[in-house]
Amino acid sequence: MGFGPMMSSLLRSKTGPLLVSLQIAVTLAIVINSLFIVLQRVEKINRNTGMDVDNVIIAYVRGFGEGFDVVNSIRNDIDLLNSIPGVIAVSVTNQVPLSGSGSGSGLRAVPDETIDAAPAGRYTWSDKGLDALGVELTRGRNFYAEEIEYILPEGTSPPQDSILITQALADELFPDDDALGKTVYWGSMEPSIIVGIIGHMHGSWVGWDKLSNVVIQPGIYAYTTNKFMIRVEAGMRDELMPIIEQQLGESNRQRVVKSVRSLEELADRSYRRDRGMAIILGIVITLLVGLTALVIVGLSSFHVTQRTKQIGTRRALGAKKRDIIKQFVLENWIITTAGAVLGALLTVVVAYWLETSFSLPRLDWNYLPIGIVSLWLLSTLAVIEPARRAASVPPAVATRSV
Amino acid sequence: MFSYNLKLAIKSMRRNPMMTVLMVAAIAVGIGISMTTLSVYYMMNGNPIPEKSDQLFAVTLDSWSPIRPFDVDRPERAPHQLTYQDAERLAELAAGKRQAAMFESSLIIEPVNDEEMPFEATARVTTGDFFSMFNVPFIYGDGWDKAAGAEPMVVLTRQLNERLFGGEDSVGRWLTMNSMRFQVAGVIDTWEPTPRFYDPINGGFREINEMFIPFGLTRVLELDSIGSDWGWKAEEITSFEQWLNSEASWIQYFVELDGDRDEYLAHLDAYVGEQKNLGRFERPMNNNIYNVMEWMDYHEVVANDSRVLLGLSFLFLVVCLLSTITLLLTKFVGKKSETSLRRALGASRGIIFRQQIVEVAVIGFAGGLIGLLLTSFGLQGIQYLYASPPGLVSLDWVIMSAAISVAIISSMIAGLYPAWRVCQVPPATQLKAQ
Numbered sequence: 001m002g003f004g005p006m007m008s009s010l011l012r013s014k015t016g017p018l019l020v021s022l023q024i025a026v027t028l029a030i031v032i033n034s035l036f037i038v039l040q041r042v043e044k045i046n047r048n049t050g051m052d053v054d055n056v057i058i059a060y061v062r063g064f065g066e067g068f069d070v071v072n073s074i075r076n077d078i079d080l081l082n083s084i085p086g087v088i089a090v091s092v093t094n095q096v097p098l099s100g101s102g103s104g105s106g107l108r109a110v111p112d113e114t115i116d117a118a119p120a121g122r123y124t125w126s127d128k129g130l131d132a133l134g135v136e137l138t139r140g141r142n143f144y145a146e147e148i149e150y151i152l153p154e155g156t157s158p159p160q161d162s163i164l165i166t167q168a169l170a171d172e173l174f175p176d177d178d179a180l181g182k183t184v185y186w187g188s189m190e191p192s193i194i195v196g197i198i199g200h201m202h203g204s205w206v207g208w209d210k211l212s213n214v215v216i217q218p219g220i221y222a223y224t225t226n227k228f229m230i231r232v233e234a235g236m237r238d239e240l241m242p243i244i245e246q247q248l249g250e251s252n253r254q255r256v257v258k259s260v261r262s263l264e265e266l267a268d269r270s271y272r273r274d275r276g277m278a279i280i281l282g283i284v285i286t287l288l289v290g291l292t293a294l295v296i297v298g299l300s301s302f303h304v305t306q307r308t309k310q311i312g313t314r315r316a317l318g319a320k321k322r323d324i325i326k327q328f329v330l331e332n333w334i335i336t337t338a339g340a341v342l343g344a345l346l347t348v349v350v351a352y353w354l355e356t357s358f359s360l361p362r363l364d365w366n367y368l369p370i371g372i373v374s375l376w377l378l379s380t381l382a383v384i385e386p387a388r389r390a391a392s393v394p395p396a397v398a399t400r401s402v
Numbered sequence: 403m404f405s406y407n408l409k410l411a412i413k414s415m416r417r418n419p420m421m422t423v424l425m426v427a428a429i430a431v432g433i434g435i436s437m438t439t440l441s442v443y444y445m446m447n448g449n450p451i452p453e454k455s456d457q458l459f460a461v462t463l464d465s466w467s468p469i470r471p472f473d474v475d476r477p478e479r480a481p482h483q484l485t486y487q488d489a490e491r492l493a494e495l496a497a498g499k500r501q502a503a504m505f506e507s508s509l510i511i512e513p514v515n516d517e518e519m520p521f522e523a524t525a526r527v528t529t530g531d532f533f534s535m536f537n538v539p540f541i542y543g544d545g546w547d548k549a550a551g552a553e554p555m556v557v558l559t560r561q562l563n564e565r566l567f568g569g570e571d572s573v574g575r576w577l578t579m580n581s582m583r584f585q586v587a588g589v590i591d592t593w594e595p596t597p598r599f600y601d602p603i604n605g606g607f608r609e610i611n612e613m614f615i616p617f618g619l620t621r622v623l624e625l626d627s628i629g630s631d632w633g634w635k636a637e638e639i640t641s642f643e644q645w646l647n648s649e650a651s652w653i654q655y656f657v658e659l660d661g662d663r664d665e666y667l668a669h670l671d672a673y674v675g676e677q678k679n680l681g682r683f684e685r686p687m688n689n690n691i692y693n694v695m696e697w698m699d700y701h702e703v704v705a706n707d708s709r710v711l712l713g714l715s716f717l718f719l720v721v722c723l724l725s726t727i728t729l730l731l732t733k734f735v736g737k738k739s740e741t742s743l744r745r746a747l748g749a750s751r752g753i754i755f756r757q758q759i760v761e762v763a764v765i766g767f768a769g770g771l772i773g774l775l776l777t778s779f780g781l782q783g784i785q786y787l788y789a790s791p792p793g794l795v796s797l798d799w800v801i802m803s804a805a806i807s808v809a810i811i812s813s814m815i816a817g818l819y820p821a822w823r824v825c826q827v828p829p830a831t832q833l834k835a836q
Contacts, residue, residue, distance in 0.1 A: 015731060015823075019728040023721055023724040029717070030714055030717050037710070062522060064510035064520060064580060064581070154642070186636070256520050269789070272788055272789060275787070277710075280711060284718055287435070291722065292721070295428075298424055298729060298732070299729075305736075306736070353713070358706045358709060
């Protein structure tokens with residue numbers, strides 16, 4: 001029951017429904033593939049960094065002029081920063097994690113140049129470094145204060161005895177063994193001993209697949225350009241940033257405060273491309289779904305007006321309101337299902353194209369049934385109101401001439 | 403006839419305002435999204451220096467480790483930058499028509515009086531040929547000549563000249579940077595090659611550096627690079643001189659050639675051959691030069707994301723057109739009685755067809771115009787999202803005319819079938835039913 005008139009009316013105007021099916025198919029292909037990309041980017045942006053990103057401030061300063069005393073300047077700066085109420089810990093670093101700017105090195109478990117080294121982001125900071133970033137040491141020990149020396153650009157590098165590494169790097173260096181206490185070798189074959197293991201932290205380049213490989217050496221880079229990591233009490237960051245900038249600026253006229261930024265802002269910049277892509281595709285999805293829904297509504301309403309007479313006749317011949325609604329909803333289901341089948345095919349084609357031409361990750365096939373069901377629900381929602389209107393056509397209309 | 407058709411079209415559009423709005427909106431949104439992504443793609447894919455992109459070449463020499471290649475995934479590639487020593491020597495040999503060795507650095511500009519604050523500015527440290535090689539436009543003065551290769555001269559950008567000297571002709575004036583007195587040699591006009599082809603390594607779409615200073619000053623001022631550097635050899639480096647003589651690659655090197663590539667490649671091979679005798683360059687001979695567009699491809703300046711967006715947004719345009727066809731079809735079906743009346747009164751099929759097409763073109767034009775507006779919003783959005791330098795992606799006449807023509811042509815194609823369907827309505831039969 002209900003199938004007969006529906007099929008006949010569908011067959012009478014084939015092109016319209018066919019076009020809507022086609023539209024649903026392309027919509028499905030775009031929406032599923034885009035949504036997959038969006039969710040992947042969102043996941044990437046929201047990964048755990050292992051740091052207290054929200055409460056860290058990074059200050060970039062640079063000394064200039066004849067006779068600028070770098071070591072003294074750094075000492076004074078650290079004292080000054082520590083004296084500001086709300087500051088928890090301060091350390092100089094050679095590079096800033098998540099900022100997009102960093103250094104990298106390779107480490108080996110055996111001193112053999114011919115084997116491939118495990119790549120890692122390389123940082124140098126003091127015994128306060130972990131605290132200044134809010135990074136958690138899970139095993140072993142932090143650097144001792146005695147291990148921290150000033151590293152001058154023109155001096156020989158100090159002995160690199162103790163290092164901290166992340167668990168990810170430990171697993172890559174010693175897949176079957178405990179890395180703590182082991183000796184590893186730099187490119188120059190100089191040895192270092194792993195004294196502590198950091199559970200997890202990110203390095204500088206957010207697009208790098210070895211982002212969690214990090215090695216930290218003890219020391220304070222005494223270069224004219226310096227980067228301070230400053231961790232502050234929760235919620236005080238925005239209040240303290242201008243204060244830090246002002247106090248650093250006033251305390252020494254031989255030094256330019258290049259910028260004071262929150263680590264959050266630096267990380268946001270690093271993820272800008274990913275965020276941009278997610279937002280643009282999000283807009284595309286919204287517009288697309290909205291447009292397709294509107295077209296379905298428009299088409300159904302149009303059919304209702306077109307078929308007022310037919311509906312009236314059916315009602316006059318005893319069809320209930322329910323039957324009329326059923327007719328329209330069923331009609332819509334046929335169109336949507338045809339679109340979904342074609343759409344599934346098209347989704348696979350687009351996913352294949354994205355994967356092979358742009359080496360994007362392979363589509364998670366779970367998205368396909370979820371997408372189809374959502375589209376199906378949406379199209380049903382879109383047809384309900386026109387169908388209601390159709391059902392309310394009084395039986396008498398059929399007998400009246402238009 | 404056209405104006406009559408236009409009148410009918412507008413009348414018909416007003417009869418069904420919701421439908422019309424929906425159609426115009428569908429086209430506008432489709433055009434807006436696809437033209438936005440097209441503009442970005444077009445900008446990224448553009449030739450930044452069309453007049454001589456075939457004569458300018460980036461130079462690479464394979465000075466990397468004997469054990470493994472620079473890029474393990476693409477072993478045929480040599481490091482994309484040169485060591486300082488090689489760049490310096492090649493520049494001295496000057497085998498090309500012009501050559502530019504360069505890197506990015508930053509200097510502290512010291513204030514003239516006590517009230518002002520010192521500030522940091524980025525500089526491209528390069529050889530004198532840079533300006534003539536890359537057709538850099540000057541407002542005042544000029545670059546420095548070869549003889550002045552290590553003199554403290556500076557070429558300012560228009561913006562920095564504005565900040566330091568209020569925009570006046572500052573040639574011959576002095577400023578102090580890193581405790582050294584520099585004399586202004588020239589001021590360049592706005593020069594924003596897009597992509598920034600001479601330095602895709604540190605970002606193809608960044609702003610250009612604020613000033614230019616001679617490459618010969620590197621040693622004197624012990625200038626550090628703020629760009630990337632790559633090394634493979636464990637060398638003890640305790641002085642700047644040792645750094646300059648190290649195997650680290652951090653200098654970008656371009657050459658302009660009149661003659662053919664092979665001749666210059668032979669020159670590179672000869673140079674590397676000499677160095678091999680000195681015990682350097684332990685890898686097999688692998689020197690290359692890349693013209694500007696090849697260099698852009700090498701560095702994948704066009705982001706994959708941009709291609710993906712372009713593809714998806716054109717699929718989106720297809721959906722918008724499908725919507726338009728569907729809506730037109732339903733609308734024309736509703737016009738059956740009117741059409742049959744006009745046919746009965748003597749209008750030929752051709753006339754009816756033409757009138758439908760005019761109506762569709764009007765919708766397409768309106769959609770295109772609004773789409774253009776959306777494109778300009780879209781580009782502003784892109785600039786905000788990617789924090790790109792202002793004016794990097796902008797609506798130019800190519801995109802504008804593309805937008806309008808794509809809108810009109812595609813909507814007319816979309817209208818063909820519905821219009822044809824309308825013409826099939828036989829005269830008078832529809833009148834009978836009423």
